[in-house]
Amino acid sequence: MSLRDYGWDEHFAEAFGRLHDAALEPARVTRAAAAIFRVRGETYHGQATLAGKLRHGAATSAELPAVGDWVALRSPSSGDPRIDAVLPRRSMLSRNVAGKRTSEQVVAANVDRVVVVMGLDRDFNLRRLERYLTAIRESGAQPLVLLNKTDLCEETDARAAEVREVAPGVPVLLASCKYGDGVDAVRSHVGAGETAVLVGSSGAGKSTLINRLLGEVVQPTRETREDDDRGRHTTTHRELFRLPGGGLLIDSPGIRELQLWGGESSLQQAFDDIDELARGCRFRDCTHGEETGCAVIAAVESGELAVERLENFRELQKELRYLEKKQNESAQRAEKKKWRSIRKEYRRFTKKRGR
Ligand SMILES: Nc1nc2c(ncn2[C@@H]2O[C@H](COP(=O)(O)OP(=O)(O)OP(=O)(O)O)[C@@H](O)[C@H]2O)c(=O)[nH]1
Ligand SMILES: [Mg+2]
Ligand SMILES: [Zn+2]
Known part of the structure; x- marks a missing residue:
């Protein structure tokens, strides 16, 4: 198996070459769980851990390897392979880890496509889809919507039309992954050497799709709860698989609600209809709330x-503005901390000189 089969290309080869270290070997992260990684290189595939300098040198956890990353591996043949560096990413899907402090979590790196898998049962939710599409616009990857469980829905065409309405220009596929209908169409959107990550709620059928496309059961699946169609969080790690046809697919654990990470420009792209209308608003900074002369x-x-679309837009906008404020605050905190330590250093220095 060559690196190219895993998506390696000139761009990464160049970045790797700049490391100028003959003891290093490139590899792709196929699985990330806590501090243990699975990687795939030309000669080595198996586990790897983080080199201390990478672990301690990372300013944020987003700089640590994520599934899909290309990394530089040290001494894979020694029995203790270490990840020395993460090569610059071409794209990445990120989210905000909920909690007191905002922090970026990389869902998957170097992905060409993000496939939103949504069930045509009670999982179907246009507002959640809008949220995903906003995050995907930020990632640098192309979105694709897969409406799954057509066998459970009588109005598949109507549902697909509703999706097209909120996702103009985004390909929409209909499938029944359980029975195999429509899954082959996914293949044509993930060419050889290309990488796609599956996202969506728990129980939407992401792992069922992976098993279908691979033609064997590589991922466990579990039935959804009867009372609300919710899944049982069966998949717990992100993992990259290679399809027989050559594409690469990342399965991921279902998420209840994807918290946004990024800037407001992604919102303008995901809601380009509102962006277009807003040009007619009287005020340039119109929030399309209470203002007079609002074209939206x-x-x-x-x-x-x-x-509902406008309400969701305003909610996502609020979320992104709050995120921006938090990011500024934490940047200020970091700046203050830096100056504190410089002053301390200086005092120590002058004291020494005085002695
Ligand atoms: N009726 C029907 N059931 C499906 C279909 N696709 C998947 N399922 C079922 O939905 C349940 C959940 O599927 P999974 O593939 O485990 O869902 P998942 O998205 O991987 O869920 P997590 O790993 O928890 O995020 C399983 O019982 C599947 O058999 C489908 O097309 N039709
Ligand atoms: Mg799963
Ligand atoms: Zn307005």
Whole structure:
């Protein structure tokens, strides 16, 4: 198996070459769980741990390897392979880890496509889809929507039309992964050497799709709860698989709600209809709330724009603005800390000189 089969190309080869270290070997992270990684290199595939300098040198956890990353591996043949460096990413899907402090978590790195898998049962939710699409616009990867469980839905075409409405220009596929209908179409969107990550709620059928496309059961699946169609969080780690046809697919654990990470420009892209309408607003910084002369609200009133879409837009906008504020605060904190330590260093220095 060559590195190219795993998506290696000139871009990464160049970045690797710049490390100028003959003891290093490139490899791709195929699984990440806590501090233990599985990697795939030309000669070595198996476990690897983080080199101390990478672990301690990383300013944030987002700089540590994630599934899909290309890394530089030290002494893979010695029995103690260490990840020395993470090669610059071409794209990455990130989310905000919920908690007191905001922090970025990389869901998957170097992905060409993000496939949102959504069940046509009670999982179907256009607002959640809008949230995903906003995050994907930030990632640098192309979105794809897979509406799964067509066998459970009578109005598949109507549902697909609703999705197209909120996701203009995004390919929408219909499938029944359990029975195999429509899954082959996914293959044509993940070419040889390309990488796609599956995201969606627990129980949407991501692992079922992986098993179908690989033609064997590589991932466990579990039935959803009867009362609300929710899944049971069966997949617990992100893992990359190679399809017989050559594409690479990352399975991921279901998430209840993807917290956004990124800037407001992703929102403009995911809601380009609102962005377009907003050009007609009287005020340039119109929030499309209470302002007079708002063209977006006028579009809601005329029935051109769904009020739920506008409400969701405003909610996501609020989330991104809050995130930005938090990021500024933590940057300020880091700056203060730096100056404190410089002053301390200086005092120690002058004291020594005085003695
Ligand atoms: N009826 C029907 N059931 C499906 C379909 N696809 C998947 N399922 C079922 O949905 C349940 C959940 O599927 P999984 O593949 O485990 O879902 P998942 O998205 O991987 O869930 P997590 O790993 O928890 O995130 C299983 O019982 C599958 O058999 C489908 O097309 N139709
Ligand atoms: Mg799963
Ligand atoms: Zn407005």
